Amino acid sequence: MKTAVEIMRFRAVINVLARNLFDTDRTETTGDYLHFKLFEVLVVGQTLWMCWNWAPYIDRLSTVVLPLGIAHYLDITFMFQSPAAWINAALITLFCIWGWAGRLPFNRFAYLSALLLFHLQYVARYSQGSIAHGHNYTGMALLALGISAVVFHTNARHRRKAAFGITLFFVGLGYSSAAVTKLAASGFGWVDGPHLWMWIGERATDMLSQHGHAQMNVLQEWILQNKSAATAILTFGLITESLGFALWFRRSRPWIATMILAMHLGITLTMDITFIYFIFIIGVIGYPWGRWLERFFD
Amino acid sequence: MNLRRKGLYIIGWILLLQILLVGNHEGEFWPFSIYPMFSQAGDPWTRTVVRQVDAHDSLKWDPVGSAGKLPGSVFPLDRIQVSQNDLADFVAKNKTWDRQRIEGLRSLFSTIPSNGGWLIYKVNGQLKTPRDTVIVTYTPYIYLNKDTTKLSPFGGGRSIPKKFGMDKGEDCPGPCKREKFGVAAFCLQGPPACPLCWQLRQVREGPFTLWELAGSSPLPPPKGELFTTSQ
Numbered sequence: 001m002k003t004a005v006e007i008m009r010f011r012a013v014i015n016v017l018a019r020n021l022f023d024t025d026r027t028e029t030t031g032d033y034l035h036f037k038l039f040e041v042l043v044v045g046q047t048l049w050m051c052w053n054w055a056p057y058i059d060r061l062s063t064v065v066l067p068l069g070i071a072h073y074l075d076i077t078f079m080f081q082s083p084a085a086w087i088n089a090a091l092i093t094l095f096c097i098w099g100w101a102g103r104l105p106f107n108r109f110a111y112l113s114a115l116l117l118f119h120l121q122y123v124a125r126y127s128q129g130s131i132a133h134g135h136n137y138t139g140m141a142l143l144a145l146g147i148s149a150v151v152f153h154t155n156a157r158h159r160r161k162a163a164f165g166i167t168l169f170f171v172g173l174g175y176s177s178a179a180v181t182k183l184a185a186s187g188f189g190w191v192d193g194p195h196l197w198m199w200i201g202e203r204a205t206d207m208l209s210q211h212g213h214a215q216m217n218v219l220q221e222w223i224l225q226n227k228s229a230a231t232a233i234l235t236f237g238l239i240t241e242s243l244g245f246a247l248w249f250r251r252s253r254p255w256i257a258t259m260i261l262a263m264h265l266g267i268t269l270t271m272d273i274t275f276i277y278f279i280f281i282i283g284v285i286g287y288p289w290g291r292w293l294e295r296f297f298d
Numbered sequence: 299m300n301l302r303r304k305g306l307y308i309i310g311w312i313l314l315l316q317i318l319l320v321g322n323h324e325g326e327f328w329p330f331s332i333y334p335m336f337s338q339a340g341d342p343w344t345r346t347v348v349r350q351v352d353a354h355d356s357l358k359w360d361p362v363g364s365a366g367k368l369p370g371s372v373f374p375l376d377r378i379q380v381s382q383n384d385l386a387d388f389v390a391k392n393k394t395w396d397r398q399r400i401e402g403l404r405s406l407f408s409t410i411p412s413n414g415g416w417l418i419y420k421v422n423g424q425l426k427t428p429r430d431t432v433i434v435t436y437t438p439y440i441y442l443n444k445d446t447t448k449l450s451p452f453g454g455g456r457s458i459p460k461k462f463g464m465d466k467g468e469d470c471p472g473p474c475k476r477e478k479f480g481v482a483a484f485c486l487q488g489p490p491a492c493p494l495c496w497q498l499r500q501v502r503e504g505p506f507t508l509w510e511l512a513g514s515s516p517l518p519p520p521k522g523e524l525f526t527t528s529q
Contacts, residue, residue, distance in 0.1 A: 018302040021309075057379075063402035065388050069328050115329075122328045129387025131326055139329025147308055158301045162308065169309050178333035181325075185337035194430040195339035198423060201432045205345045205421050208365065210382040212374030227430065 020249045021165035028157050031293035036160040039167075039284050043141040044096045046277050047118055050135055051089040054125040058085035061127065068131065069123040079124040092117045099149065108153040111146035118142065137281045140170045168247050168285055175244025175260065182238060191238055193230030196223060196270065203271045219269050233270065237263050247286065257286025345421045346386045347436065348373040352414040359450050361437040368436055373416060380406050389418060389439060400447050407442055415443030 019025050023032075061080045064071060079085050092114050099110030118139060126132055144166035152159035182190045200220055207214035216224070223230045240263045246256040260282050268274045319327035325334055351357075351370035362368060375382055385406070392399055407416055418440040424433045441448040 014306065015302070018306055022301050022305045024300075024302045057381075060405065061402070062405050063398050065392055065399070065402075068326060069323070072323065119328055126328075128384040129391040130381070130383035132383070133331055133333055133335050136329045136331050136333075143312070143329060147312070151304055151308060152301075158304075161301060162305045165305055166309060166312070170312070174331070174333055177331075178335070178337075181332050181334045181337040182339070185334070186339040190337075190339045192339065194425055194432070197430070197432050198340060198343065198425050199336065201423050201434060202343045202345060205347065205423070205434065206382045206386075208372070209345065209347045209385070209421075210375050212372045212376070 017248060018165075021168055022161045023165075023250075024161075028160070029290060029294050031297070032290035033160070034293055035284075035288075035290035036164060038289065039141070039164065040100065040145065042280055042284055043138060043145060044100060046135075046138040046280070047096060047114065047142055048089075048093055050138065050277075051092045051118060051121050054121055055085040055089045058121070058124045059083075061124070064127040065129045066127060066131070067123070068126055069119055071123040071127060076120070076124050076127065079120070085121065085124060088117050088121050092121065099145070102156075108149045109146075111142055111149055113146075115139065115142045115146050134275050134277055137167075137171055137174065138277050140174070141167045141281060144170070164285065167281075168253075171281065171285065172245045172247035175241045175247075177244075179238055179241035179244070182241070191231055191234040193223075193227040193234065196230040196234055199271055200224065203273065207272060217269065223270060233266055237266065250288070254287050257282050260286070340425050342422060342424045344386065344390045345382070345423075346389050346439075347419045347421050348375065348385075349417045349419065350414060351417050351441075357417075357441055357448065359438050361435055363433075363435055365434075365436065368419065370414070370417065378406060378409055385418075389420065395449055403440070404442060404447060411444075415441055415446070417441050 026032075058079055059081060062077075063080075064076060067076075070076070079088070095110045095114035095117065098104055098107050099114065101107060104110075122135065122139070141163075144163045148159045148163040148166065152162055186195075200216075200223065204214045204216065223233065240256070240259045243256050243259065246252040261279060264275055264279050264282075316330040320330050320332055325332040347365065347368070349368050349370040350373040358369070375385060388403065417438055419436045420439045422435045422437065424435075425431075426433055437450075439450050
């Protein structure tokens with residue numbers, strides 16, 4: 001009896017989650033459609049921007065220092081010092097247009113094909129030792145668009161809702177996962193202010209190396225003098241990341257999205273790191289733009 | 299199946315795929331990740347800074363504790379359109395400097411003609427407790443010019459393990475256990491840290507210590523300064 005009650009409770013939680021992620025209790029409005037199209041344009045635009053920007057960089061590389069992803073199993077040096085990265089970027093563009101166009105034959109596989117080639121472009125670009133995470137949500141969103149197009153190819157409305165919901169789930173999970181890794185690696189002591197000083201120092205060195213000069217801004221100067229402020233900033237960041245899963249629920253979504261954007265603003269001001277692709281994706285999926293557009297039109 | 303059921307199935311399958319892929323690839327299989335950025339709070343870091351040096355400058359492998367004391371002039375990586383992250387990780391994570399790796403490094407600088415050469419420094423940052431001070435040290439690692447590549451004979455300085463550093467007046471954490479040592483010291487190769495221990499180490503393993511880099515002088519190696527990054 002107790003087990004049956006627990007199963008029912010679990011099902012109720014799953015139902016609430018599904019309703020919040022996929023808007024199953026709401027009919028799609030014109031505003032929702034426009035909201036989805038804005039999301040799709042953003043994901044495709046970011047994908048193309050990254051792939052074309054990376055092509056000239058990959059063209060100059062010659063060796064793999066740190067294999068990532070498929071590079072563990074495939075020798076990707078054919079991408080270096082050859083037109084391969086440019087051709088790959090062109091193919092990704094083709095697949096994205098194909099996926100976007102909607103009524104072309106086999107177009108349901110277009111976004112997933114673009115994602116596979118995007119993966120190749122990423123592992124070639126980041127084969128030199130550094131691992132960048134600023135592009136992961138774009139990849140996850142493209143995966144959501146691709147898999148929704150395959151599964152819901154007969155129902156465009158469901159395809160749009162599924163793509164949105166899957167993206168929300170994995171973006172929320174990503175932030176919460178980031179908080180868990182911090183706690184696992186450093187414990188609650190992660191929020192200690194001098195840790196932020198270390199990262200400010202590291203980024204100041206990066207700025208010096210990249211641009212030839214490094215100048216602390218007012219906020220950085222203040223934080224370096226004020227351990228409590230540094231600790232408070234890190235505490236806010238950790239709490240915000242921990243609450244990333246709140247993106248799954250409609251009621252809490254705009255609030256946590258605002259907290260995440262505030263956290264990214266803080267990262268930009270204190271550490272000179274702008275997760276610009278994350279910021280745009282959160283800005284689009286974190287707020288009910290569809291409802292707001294409806295109200296605006298009314 | 300309806301949207302709710304199919305949607306949850308998709309999430310479940312992607313989640314399973316993510317767990318399998320990141321679990322078998324050290325937490326990274328793009329676009330999947332456990333997002334470990336900035337998780338290692340307080341750990342020493344290693345970056346790079348490139349200096350443009352004249353051909354007639356004598357090459358010294360001594361570490362310095364301030365960007366203002368670095369030889370030559372600053373060489374911003376913007377000039378060769380190379381990402382600082384890539385160069386720092388290329389240098390820090392490269393275990394073997396074979397011909398291919400050296401050519402790979404040289405190719406990054408090949409777009410700019412130079413009369414002199416470039417000296418790549420490893421920059422180590424370390425948090426000193428309990429005073430909560432960030433110490434930055436610059437150690438020369440690789441010299442490049444149009445036809446030569448020289449690697450530091452001393453390994454170029456690894457990240458300084460903070461547990462092996464000691465301040466003036468602190469007890470030696472090394473095997474000699476001498477109390478209240480008179481100078482500040484740290485050893486890039488790990489323990490021992492104080493000059494007494496270092497002498498033992500030199501006999502056993504050769505002169506591959508920062509102490510040796512500093513010229514075997516009785517003075518402590520440079521300790522670095524807090525964020526001296528202005529020019």
